[in-house]
Structure formats: C-alpha cells, structure tokens
Amino acid sequence: MTTATHADEFVSLLKSLRAVRQFVDKPLPAAAVRDIHEVIRWSGNASNRQEFQVLWIDDRATLRQLADQKGYVKHLAGAAAGAVIVTWMEGDELNAFDEGRIAERIMLAAHAHGIGSSIGWFVGEGRAGAAKVLEVPAGRTVRTAISLGYPAEGALRGARRKPLGELVRRV
Numbered sequence: 001m002t003t004a005t006h007a008d009e010f011v012s013l014l015k016s017l018r019a020v021r022q023f024v025d026k027p028l029p030a031a032a033v034r035d036i037h038e039v040i041r042w043s044g045n046a047s048n049r050q051e052f053q054v055l056w057i058d059d060r061a062t063l064r065q066l067a068d069q070k071g072y073v074k075h076l077a078g079a080a081a082g083a084v085i086v087t088w089m090e091g092d093e094l095n096a097f098d099e100g101r102i103a104e105r106i107m108l109a110a111h112a113h114g115i116g117s118s119i120g121w122f123v124g125e126g127r128a129g130a131a132k133v134l135e136v137p138a139g140r141t142v143r144t145a146i147s148l149g150y151p152a153e154g155a156l157r158g159a160r161r162k163p164l165g166e167l168v169r170r171v
Ligand SMILES: Cc1cc2nc3c(=O)[nH]c(=O)nc-3n(C[C@H](O)[C@H](O)[C@H](O)COP(=O)(O)O)c2cc1C
Pocket: 017, 018, 019, 020, 021, 071, 072, 073, 075, 118, 119, 120, 121, 122, 158, 159, 160
C-alpha cells in the first residue's frame, strides 16, 4: 500500500525529472542497469502486444556512430549508455505512444538511481542510418533514443514551465 510519505517521494521523483545531455565519464552500476531493464519489461504497451525491443548500447564507438546520425542525438556521444527503441506495429500512432511510455519509464528508473538522461530523435535519413549501425531488420521503426549517464556539473538547467492553470484546466 502507498503511504503518504511514499506518495510524496514518488511525486517528487516525477516532478524533478529533467533532461540531462552532458555526462561525466563514469559507467552505470550493474544494479541500476538491471532495474532499468526490468522497468522496460513491465512497461505498459499497446494491447500488451510487446512489439518493441530496446537496444542497449554501452560501447563508446557505437554511441558515437549513433550520435553522428541525422537528428537531435548529439548527446549520445558522451553518454555512458544509450537505449534505442525499435518498434514494428502497424500504425505509427501505436508505435509512437509505446515509445513515449517506454522512454519516460527508462528516464524515471534512471533518475531514481541518480542517473541523468535525455530523449533524442533520429530524423530523416538518420533513422535508416541508426538502423544500419544497430543491424535492425528492415521494416522496423528506429526513431527514439535515450542517452544515460551521471550528470556533468551544470547539466541540470533551470526548467521553464507555463503556469499550472494554462496547462491543466478544470472543466
Ligand atoms: C517526443 C519528444 C522528443 C524529444 N526529442 C528530443 C531530441 O530530439 N533531442 C533532445 O535533446 N531532447 C529531446 N526531447 C527532450 C525535450 O527537449 C525535453 O523533455 C524538454 O525540453 C523539457 O526538458 P526539462 O524537463 O529538462 O525542462 C524530446 C522530448 C520528447 C517528449
């Protein structure tokens, strides 16, 4: 059962998740990586079809190759690990939704361990380029990557958000 303290801690974790794109050169502990992988496994997904796979990369040369692909993925170059989500459902809305859920959970599980992360999107030919680097079979979608690592000093920029009343409106 969730107690008030647990709820406070959990909500605080959710609220404090920020994008981190600069990392220190330090590997991720095996226990944290195992937790993140288990969270991926238990992520809810469309009709529980589980038509996705997360490719986990901690080889620096491969991370640099991915960072060179077209998109907003340069932060993969300095990451301790990268997660690339591969999907193959018919209907891109379903794939995109699953990717969003999985990506957010990876980031939250990492954050719970003090590990920073950011989403990055491959765009245009960057998607085929990333698929080639990772030897993904034809017909599968490669779009979303997450870079992970311990935050470098100054990596946590101040967050900007609209006032609550603009983002949530009681009707
Ligand atoms: C669908 C989606 C795509 C994103 N794509 C990128 C991206 O390609 N590159 C990147 O550096 N950040 C990307 N982000 C991260 C956003 O820039 C980040 O969540 C936003 O700026 C808020 O950051 P903050 O929580 O640190 O304030 C993406 C986020 C989402 C939800």
